Amino acid sequence: MNFYKIILEYEGTNYNGWQRQKNTDNTIQQIMEDKLKLINKSPVNAISAGRTDAGVHARAQVVNFKLDVDIPIKRVPAALNSVLPNNIICKGAQKVNPEFHSRYDALGKFYRYRLSNNNYASVFTRNYVYNIKSFIDFQKIRKAAPLLVGTHDFASFQNSGSDVSKTVRTIKKIDIIDTGEEYHFDIKGSGFLYKMVRIMMGTFIEIGQGKIKLDELEKIIDGQKRHRAGFTAPAKGLTLMKVYY
Amino acid sequence: MNFYKIILEYEGTNYNGWQRQKNTDNTIQQIMEDKLKLINKSPVNAISAGRTDAGVHARAQVVNFKLDVDIPIKRVPAALNSVLPNNIICKGAQKVNPEFHSRYDALGKFYRYRLSNNNYASVFTRNYVYNIKSFIDFQKIRKAAPLLVGTHDFASFQNSGSDVSKTVRTIKKIDIIDTGEEYHFDIKGSGFLYKMVRIMMGTFIEIGQGKIKLDELEKIIDGQKRHRAGFTAPAKGLTLMKVYY
Numbered sequence: 001m002n003f004y005k006i007i008l009e010y011e012g013t014n015y016n017g018w019q020r021q022k023n024t025d026n027t028i029q030q031i032m033e034d035k036l037k038l039i040n041k042s043p044v045n046a047i048s049a050g051r052t053d054a055g056v057h058a059r060a061q062v063v064n065f066k067l068d069v070d071i072p073i074k075r076v077p078a079a080l081n082s083v084l085p086n087n088i089i090c091k092g093a094q095k096v097n098p099e100f101h102s103r104y105d106a107l108g109k110f111y112r113y114r115l116s117n118n119n120y121a122s123v124f125t126r127n128y129v130y131n132i133k134s135f136i137d138f139q140k141i142r143k144a145a146p147l148l149v150g151t152h153d154f155a156s157f158q159n160s161g162s163d164v165s166k167t168v169r170t171i172k173k174i175d176i177i178d179t180g181e182e183y184h185f186d187i188k189g190s191g192f193l194y195k196m197v198r199i200m201m202g203t204f205i206e207i208g209q210g211k212i213k214l215d216e217l218e219k220i221i222d223g224q225k226r227h228r229a230g231f232t233a234p235a236k237g238l239t240l241m242k243v244y245y
Numbered sequence: 246m247n248f249y250k251i252i253l254e255y256e257g258t259n260y261n262g263w264q265r266q267k268n269t270d271n272t273i274q275q276i277m278e279d280k281l282k283l284i285n286k287s288p289v290n291a292i293s294a295g296r297t298d299a300g301v302h303a304r305a306q307v308v309n310f311k312l313d314v315d316i317p318i319k320r321v322p323a324a325l326n327s328v329l330p331n332n333i334i335c336k337g338a339q340k341v342n343p344e345f346h347s348r349y350d351a352l353g354k355f356y357r358y359r360l361s362n363n364n365y366a367s368v369f370t371r372n373y374v375y376n377i378k379s380f381i382d383f384q385k386i387r388k389a390a391p392l393l394v395g396t397h398d399f400a401s402f403q404n405s406g407s408d409v410s411k412t413v414r415t416i417k418k419i420d421i422i423d424t425g426e427e428y429h430f431d432i433k434g435s436g437f438l439y440k441m442v443r444i445m446m447g448t449f450i451e452i453g454q455g456k457i458k459l460d461e462l463e464k465i466i467d468g469q470k471r472h473r474a475g476f477t478a479p480a481k482g483l484t485l486m487k488v489y490y
Contacts, residue, residue: 057369086371120254120322120334123332124373
């Protein structure tokens with residue numbers, strides 16, 4: 001048995017997310033496992049660090065799997081890229097210990113949410129950036145962001161459908177970068193609940209729109225009720241940028 | 246008669262360029278004219294500043310046309326965007342004099358060519374950036390670029406198929422910007438011959454690869470023969486950024 005860890009970049013637009021599902025073949029896990037099976041000649045289980053939702057992208061998803069065949073590590077990216085569709089690429093590979101688990105061993109993750117506030121959504125980034133035409137006060141958002149940094153019970157920022165019983169997470173950093181054409185929300189944390197980043201973003205947006213007042217945010221965190229937080233911002237703005245080990 | 250000038254942004258990937266053709270409906274001009282006809286109820290001729298090739302993009306193409314109907318200028322973008330496909334958007338509109346011609350009246354144009362030199366082409370920019378894996382010496386290209394700035398006979402940088410008899414053009418500025426992930430070649434000039442920017446880029450690339458020596462470049466310009474210059478760089482890296490009037 002040979003144990004591999006690879007770095008994947010993908011555009012999530014036309015996929016039903018990472019995780020294999022019974023009612024569709026169109027998941028990234030399914031495609032990866034199908035392609036790995038071609039190489040391995042027998043079924044392969046691919047485990048990702050983050051189970052990205054439909055429409056969510058990855059710059060550096062980490063995926064581990066074991067193969068019966070022994071492929072030289074330098075050849076793994078080219079072997080995969082020759083069979084993968086052009087919206088998924090393998091950017092790197094290394095051999096790992098048999099115990100390595102890309103999800104359980106992750107110490108933290110870095111997500112970027114791309115938001116723009118322009119009259120027209122750019123055709124070039126229409127699948128990667130969430131554009132809102134109406135006025136957003138980013139100064140208000142900049143005041144709100146630090147309140148979510150630190151160790152909190154993020155139960156208010158968890159979608160129903162999650163099976164996580166413990167909802168305490170640590171957000172290490174939120175950087176808001178204005179590139180001129182869009183805003184990058186660079187959010188780094190120990191771990192994230194289901195749809196947590198998108199609900200944080202929906203909350204930030206509603207704060208910027210004046211729908212949620214800044215002093216309500218602490219109550220939203222303390223309240224631990226999903227309905228108090230903002231809406232779930234669209235998947236397309238979200239990219240998994242990096243996984244820390 | 247009402248005379249309009251609009252700003253168009255489009256992703257050229259899946260179109261056969263701007264110019265209407267007999268053997269395909271899939272040109273941007275055809276689509277614009279079809280949509281304008283819906284609004285005008287009778288045929289409309291749309292004239293663009295730049296007749297971008299298949300695969301070439303535009304951030305701010307300028308298009309003029311006349312309508313029988315009088316649409317308030319503020320409503321023009323929304324009226325068009327409601328019927329245009331999502332890879333073409335109208336970003337602005339204004340009324341112009343009957344004499345205005347977006348191509349003949351243009352004083353200059355700004356094109357950006359996006360080139361990357363990474364191990365893997367990013368899935369997110371695969372349709373907008375030309376990636377070359379093998380080593381490119383950008384220092385050599387930075388030395389070459391100023392030699393093309395100024396007024397020259399660019400016959401060597403013109404594709405066959407052009408009907409332009411006079412091949413003297415003025416390149417006002419070439420800026421090479423390293424964004425960290427890619428290089429922007431921002432090229433501003435009075436006018437451009439057919440495929441001139443892409444042949445300039447192919448020549449720069451071959452200089453960066455050592456296939457063309459720096460001191461050959463002046464001979465290439467003086468030689469006025471297409472075959473002496475570099476290859477025609479792929480259309481997908483090219484974007485019409487701005488038209489000057």
